[in-house]
Amino acid sequence: IYCVEAEKIDEVVSAFALSTKYGAIVAGQTSVKHPEIAAFEKYLPKETQIVTCHSLHGPAFSPEGQTLVVVRHRSTDEVYQKALEVYKSLKSNIIEMSDYKEHDRIVADTQAVTHMGFESMGSAWKNAGFFPWDNPAYAGGIDNVKILTTLRIFSYKSHIYAGLAILNPYAQKQVKYYAQAESELYKLMICENETEFRAKIYAARDFVFHESRKLLLLDDNIMKEFSLSDAEHKQKPNSHLSLLSMVYAWYKMGVNPYDNLICQTPPFKLRLGIAEYLFKNEEMLEESIRTALYDKSIRGDDLEFHTAVHEWASIIGYGDLKGYKEHFESAKAFFANRLNDGRDLSAEMIKRLGK
Numbered sequence: 001i002y003c004v005e006a007e008k009i010d011e012v013v014s015a016f017a018l019s020t021k022y023g024a025i026v027a028g029q030t031s032v033k034h035p036e037i038a039a040f041e042k043y044l045p046k047e048t049q050i051v052t053c054h055s056l057h058g059p060a061f062s063p064e065g066q067t068l069v070v071v072r073h074r075s076t077d078e079v080y081q082k083a084l085e086v087y088k089s090l091k092s093n094i095i096e097m098s099d100y101k102e103h104d105r106i107v108a109d110t111q112a113v114t115h116m117g118f119e120s121m122g123s124a125w126k127n128a129g130f131f132p133w134d135n136p137a138y139a140g141g142i143d144n145v146k147i148l149t150t151l152r153i154f155s156y157k158s159h160i161y162a163g164l165a166i167l168n169p170y171a172q173k174q175v176k177y178y179a180q181a182e183s184e185l186y187k188l189m190i191c192e193n194e195t196e197f198r199a200k201i202y203a204a205r206d207f208v209f210h211e212s213r214k215l216l217l218l219d220d221n222i223m224k225e226f227s228l229s230d231a232e233h234k235q236k237p238n239s240h241l242s243l244l245s246m247v248y249a250w251y252k253m254g255v256n257p258y259d260n261l262i263c264q265t266p267p268f269k270l271r272l273g274i275a276e277y278l279f280k281n282e283e284m285l286e287e288s289i290r291t292a293l294y295d296k297s298i299r300g301d302d303l304e305f306h307t308a309v310h311e312w313a314s315i316i317g318y319g320d321l322k323g324y325k326e327h328f329e330s331a332k333a334f335f336a337n338r339l340n341d342g343r344d345l346s347a348e349m350i351k352r353l354g355k
Contacts, residue, residue, distance in 0.1 A: 005160075006031060007321060026040060029053060030054070031107060032164055040052075048074075051072055051075050052100070063090040069094075069095045072098050110264060112171035115153060116316070117178070119308075120242065120312050121146060125334075126330065139227070140235050141277075142223065142274045145223055145274045146242070146274070148345050150335075158325040165324065177253050181249035181252050185197065185245055185292075208256060209280055222349070225352075228345075236297070238298060241292060
């Protein structure tokens with residue numbers, strides 16, 4: 001199994017391919033399969049069997065019960081069953097796929113924009129020069145999830161997210177849609193165009209959260225427990241622009257996130273869960289809409305988020321791996337003192353909310 005960064009898979013496979021035993025089963029653990037499969041087909045001997053995989057969780061979690069995608073690319077039935085038996089020893093929830101392109105499309109749908117959304121929040125807070133747990137606008141249960149998941153993402157290495165965003169051919173399209181969706185909503189906010197703003201939000205809500213969907217139903221009491229904020233903070237209204245934009249982007253793309261839960265990751269499930277919590281609570285959604293349109297006290301934060309979204313979208317659009325990593329590391333350094341706390345608390349929160 002090649003456990004290397006997606007950007008280095010070609011270099012590493014080319015160096016070791018000729019050492020592959022005759023008829024061996026080969027796999028990779030990259031999060032984007034296009035460059036991996038290209039390298040395997042280019043360098044591995046033709047008789048090599050390829051049954052590749054992708055564990056949809058980080059090293060902080062035991063593989064037991066987590067999602068493991070197994071992609072049968074080139075193998076006999078007998079060899080495929082042998083490979084499956086090996087993978088089953090991890091006691092993960094195995095999702096079988098026959099096409100690596102399907103894997104990359106679903107990963108783009110579930111992870112690319114999810115990561116960019118949290119990274120944009122991190123960059124926005126860094127650019128604004130404040131920690132969100134010091135601000136009463138970020139003292140609610142939904143915001144606890146936002147903050148801890150953002151810290152969780154920045155606690156890992158940048159290459160994990162850079163490869164997924166830039167080397168996945170489907171990811172750039174999703175990121176572009178998200179940036180366009182956020183921009184549309186932000187323009188309506190600053191123009192206080194309530195009629196059109198509500199129309200877009202309600203259309204997105206009805207598309208994503210219609211009654212036939214089995215909801216995730218995150219527990220608000222648990223979300224409120226996991227706070228880095230001062231207990232004395234009196235919560236202020238928040239526009240939740242990042243979540244409004246996410247749901248509106250899903251609507252614009254015609255992608256329903258519930259269809260992709262087979263390939264869920266903890267950050268994706270949390271992002272969908274808090275979006276669901278907001279959109280299925282009429283009182284909270286109304287407060288979010290009115291805050292977005294008329295509350296000038298949050299407008300500066302929303303401007304920082306708007307700017308950060310388009311910074312990330314530009315870097316990804318240019319395919320700039322170096323720029324991506326530098327941008328990531330800049331925000332990571334800002335939160336350095338709380339990253340371990342964030343990762344530990346978010347891991348516990350994910351376990352509690354998943355029960």
